[in-house]
Every structure is written in C-alpha cells, then in structure tokens.
Amino acid sequence: MVTLLNTELKIGIEQALGRAKTSLVPVLVSEVQKVDHIEPLSFFAAGIEKYMGERFFWKDPTEETVLVGMGTCKQIQSINGNERFTETQMEWNRLISEAIILKEQEKMGTGPIMFGGFSFDPLKEKTSLWSKYPDALFHVPKYLLSIIEGQAYLTTNIICTQHDQLSIVDQVLEERHSLLSLASLVKPFAKSRLIEEKEVVHPSEWKNSVRNLVEELKNGQLKKVVLARELRLIFHDEVSIEGVLNKLLEEQKGSFIFAFESNGDCFLGASPERLVKKEGNQLFSTCLAGSIARGKTEDEDAKLGQILLNDQKNLIEHHYVVEMIKEAMEQECLEVRLPEQPTLLKTRDIQHLYTPVVGIANPDCSLLLVVNSLHPTPALGGLPQKASVEKIREIEALDRGLYAAPIGWLDYAGNGEFAVAIRSALIQKNEASLFAGCGIVQDSDADSEYVETKIKFRPMLSALGGF
Numbered sequence: 370m371v372t373l374l375n376t377e378l379k380i381g382i383e384q385a386l387g388r389a390k391t392s393l394v395p396v397l398v399s400e401v402q403k404v405d406h407i408e409p410l411s412f413f414a415a416g417i418e419k420y421m422g423e424r425f426f427w428k429d430p431t432e433e434t435v436l437v438g439m440g441t442c443k444q445i446q447s448i449n450g451n452e453r454f455t456e457t458q459m460e461w462n463r464l465i466s467e468a469i470i471l472k473e474q475e476k477m478g479t480g481p482i483m484f485g486g487f488s489f490d491p492l493k494e495k496t497s498l499w500s501k502y503p504d505a506l507f508h509v510p511k512y513l514l515s516i517i518e519g520q521a522y523l524t525t526n527i528i529c530t531q532h533d534q535l536s537i538v539d540q541v542l543e544e545r546h547s548l549l550s551l552a553s554l555v556k557p558f559a560k561s562r563l564i565e566e567k568e569v570v571h572p573s574e575w576k577n578s579v580r581n582l583v584e585e586l587k588n589g590q591l592k593k594v595v596l597a598r599e600l601r602l603i604f605h606d607e608v609s610i611e612g613v614l615n616k617l618l619e620e621q622k623g624s625f626i627f628a629f630e631s632n633g634d635c636f637l638g639a640s641p642e643r644l645v646k647k648e649g650n651q652l653f654s655t656c657l658a659g660s661i662a663r664g665k666t667e668d669e670d671a672k673l674g675q676i677l678l679n680d681q682k683n684l685i686e687h688h689y690v691v692e693m694i695k696e697a698m699e700q701e702c703l704e705v706r707l708p709e710q711p712t713l714l715k716t717r718d719i720q721h722l723y724t725p726v727v728g729i730a731n732p733d734c735s736l737l738l739v740v741n742s743l744h745p746t747p748a749l750g751g752l753p754q755k756a757s758v759e760k761i762r763e764i765e766a767l768d769r770g771l772y773a774a775p776i777g778w779l780d781y782a783g784n785g786e787f788a789v790a791i792r793s794a795l796i797q798k799n800e801a802s803l804f805a806g807c808g809i810v811q812d813s814d815a816d817s818e819y820v821e822t823k824i825k826f827r828p829m830l831s832a833l834g835g836f
C-alpha cells in the first residue's frame with residue numbers, strides 16, 4: 370500500500386475553486402506524486418467494479434512508458450469528421466491553459482494527459498458495431514498510474530466547477546485510498562472460453578475482392594490499397610479484459626499494448642506500429658509494411674527474413690509507405706533522417722519490413738496535427754492517400770471504427786505517442802470482433818494475402834484463448 374501526503378492537493382483545489390467562481394469555467398487540478406511500484410495490471414484490475422468502462426491501458430514496446438487510467442474526469446470528443454484532430458487539439462489546449470498542475474519535476478506522461486483515439490474514416494457509413502466510439506474520443510482520467518523509465522507516479526485529476534465545495538478533497542482522498550488498497554491485492558486473471566469463430570465475409574468473397582482490386586491497380590492510378598477483414602468470436606462468458614491484457618503482455622513483448630474502454634465495450638490490441646511520438650522537439654515515426662511468417666526454427670526464420678528483405682512485391686509495398694511518411698514528416702520538421710534500406714521487425718507471429726524515421730519538429734508543431742497529416746499512411750490506407758481511402762470506403766465489407774487508426778496519448782506539455790491500432794479487437798461482453806488487413810499492390814496474390822491476414826489475427830486470437 371502507498372501512503373501519500375495530502376496537503377498540496379487541498380491548496381490546489383482551493384485555488385481552482387476560486388478561479389472557477391470568477392471565470393465561471395471548470396478548472397482542472399492535477400497533482401503528481403512519486404509512489405512505490407504498483408503493478409500496472411493490478412491497478413487496472415482494481416478498477417473493475419467502480420471504473421469499468423472508464424479505464425485505459427498503454428505500454429510502449431520498450432516499456433519506457435506504461436500508463437493506466439481510471440475513471441473519467443473529462444471527456445473530449447468530436448463528431449466533426451476531418452476537423453476531429455484540430456478540434457480535439459484545441460479543446461485540450463483550452464483545458465490545459467486553465468489547469469493547476471502540482472508536481473515536483475517535469476516527467477513526460479505524468480500530470481494531466483488524455484488518452485484515446487480517432488476513427489479510421491469518418492465518412493464511412495457507420496454500423497452499430499462502433500456505437501460506443503465517436504470519431505474522436507479522449508478521456509482525461511481521474512487517476513493515472515504512470516511508470517516512466519521504471520519509476521511509478523500517481524496523478525490525481527479533479528475538475529472544479531463554480532458549484533463545488535472544498536469538501537471534494539475528502540471525497541477524492543477516500544476514493545484514491547480505496548483504489549490503491551484494491552491495487553495491492555493481486556487477483557488471478559480469468560481465461561476466456563471460446564464457443565464459436567466466424568469469418569464475417571466468406572474467404573472466397575474476400576479473395577475475389579482482392580482479385581478485382583488487383584485488376585484495378587493494374588489499370589488505374591491507384592498504387593496500393595489496404596484491405597481488411599473481420600473475425601467475430603462468441604464466448605461462454607464475458608471476456609475478462611484483464612485476462613486478455615495479461616496474455617498480450619506475456620506474448621507480445623515488442624509491441625504497443627493498449628486497451629481503451631468506452632461505455633461497456635473495450636477496444637484493445639498489440640500493435641507493432643508506431644504512428645508518431647513527440648518528445649520535446651523530436652518526432653519519431655515508423656514505416657512498417659511488407660510481411661512474412663516466422664520460421665519454426667532459427668534457421669528457417671532467418672531464411673524467411675532474407676526472402677522478405679529481397680522480395681520485390683514486399684519492397685514496393687514498403688516503399689510506398691516510406692515515400693509518403695518521409696514527405697509528410699518533411700512538412701512538419703526542420704530536418705528528417707531515415708535509413709536507405711529497411712530492416713526486419715519481428716514479433717511472435719510475424720516479421721515485417723521496417724524503416725524508422727526521426728525528425729526535428731518545426732517550432733509550431735503540435736502532435737495531433739502531425740497525426741492528422743500522417744493518418745492514414747499507406748500501411749493502413751494506401752497510395753494515393755485520398756483515392757485509396759475512397760476505394761476502401763467503397764469496397765470493404767467492414768466498419769473499421771478505430772481499427773487501423775491512431776490510438777495513444779498526449780500530455781500537457783504537448784508530448785505523447787500514437788500507435789496505429791492494428792492486431793486489435795473490439796470486445797463486447799461475451800463477443801469480440803478481430804480485425805486484420807494487408808497491403809494490396811499490383812503483384813498481390815489473393816491466396817497469399819488471405820494467409821497474411823490469418824497470421825495477423827493470431828496475436829489477438831491467442832490472447833483470447835482461441836488459438
């Protein structure tokens with residue numbers, strides 16, 4: 370259990386109440402404390418009763434940053450299509466400009482942050498599948514556990530309005546105390562029991578749409594289009610989000626592990642692909658496209674890797690991504706660096722062609738606007754960007770929702786990170802939808818692309834106990 374000093378929080382709230390009464394706008398108070406280590410998954414599990422539907426989880430591949438949020442002290446959303454990035458950034462800036470932040474040191478990922486995501490394509494006709502997730506949805510948590518380079522921090526966020534009294538301090542302290550006590554009790558994480566697995570679109574139909582698309586790619590100006598498909602699973606009981614996260618953390622160590630709850634649904638996954646990270650004036654992005662299976666032996670694995678590194682179809686598929694990301698980063702940066710040749714990035718189930726991109730951001734750069742200019746990269750959409758998204762909208766029998774779209778966090782100093790939400794699933798009580806797609810180019814073969822999507826389902830299938 371962790372004991373905290375409470376005095377500062379009270380002073381902060383007093384100030385915020387005063388400010389809220391004169392300005393008549395709600396004021397955010399954010400207090401950060403260094404705490405003894407708390408197991409992130411235990412903290413997440415501690416919120417199962419009180420904060421179900423209002424939790425998030427994030428771990429980057431290097432484990433430099435782990436964030437677990439609980440409760441929602443403020444929700445930011447936008448239903449305004451292509452304006453969703455700008456609107457979200459502006460609302461965040463407004464909230465932060467008034468906030469009172471109590472902390473001892475500057476640490477990225479502590480203090481007020483918001484976590485959430487954007488839809489892949491706001492213009493795609495919506496189905497009921499994603500009814501809990503608007504085109505932009507972000508949560509500022511009430512309680513945030515941040516593990517930054519191994520050190521744990523606990524942030525408490527409170528919104529003070531003109532109608533609040535100082536007594537809210539006692540309420541918050543009591544709530545926080547019981548949350549921390551629960552987090553110290555480690556629970557066994559339940560496994561899910563699968564009943565049925567159904568491909569939403571029949572394999573032969575999906576392969577036909579790939580074949581038709583390949584013909585179009587040969588004849589038109591479209592160079593690449595990413596086509597995805599959905600797998601629907603039914604379970605005996607409600608899926609345990611903690612159980613799935615536990616397995617993802619065990620099995621997908623080199624990936625971003627994320628979970629984002631909204632109103633009873635949960636979108637989670639293990640993505641190997643960074644969209645963009647901002648740390649001070651540095652920007653990092655990733656080109657990831659071109660895939661091959663892992664080998665059963667070390668030798669076979671290395672051979673497959675060599676095949677991938679020299680395969681024209683995959684190199685072209687990858688090159689389109691490099692071309693577009695380089696160009697977009699050059700718009701945002703004073704300087705951009707990237708290697709000339711891709712290397713391999715391997716996860717448990719698959720290997721990819723990988724090119725990291727680093728840049729020095731323009732002075733006026735803001736993270737969500739970079740997200741806006743990158744999304745979707747040709748790794749998830751295609752090339753040219755607009756025409757490929759239109760093609761997906763027209764031919765893909767799937768409501769992507771947040772799949773293949775940016776998911777991540779932003780802090781009060783403008784730092785943060787977004788991954789593309791692939792190798793992911795939407796959990797709805799005792800059912801789940803899994804998503805996987807692949808880049809179709811002129812030389813694509815429908816059967817091989819189908820196998821590639823099958824491999825890409827594995828991380829989530831395995832975590833859900835179905836493989």
Ligand SMILES: C=C(O[C@@H]1C=C(C(=O)O)C=C[C@H]1O)C(=O)O
Pocket residue numbers: 595597642657658659660686721748749773791792804805806807808809825
């Ligand atoms: C679209 C997905 O993955 C993307 C497509 C890839 C490909 O076609 O080779 C590789 C990595 C990802 O950028 C997915 O996993 O659903």
Ligand SMILES: [Mg+2]
Pocket residue numbers: 658659660686807808821
């Ligand atoms: Mg591919």
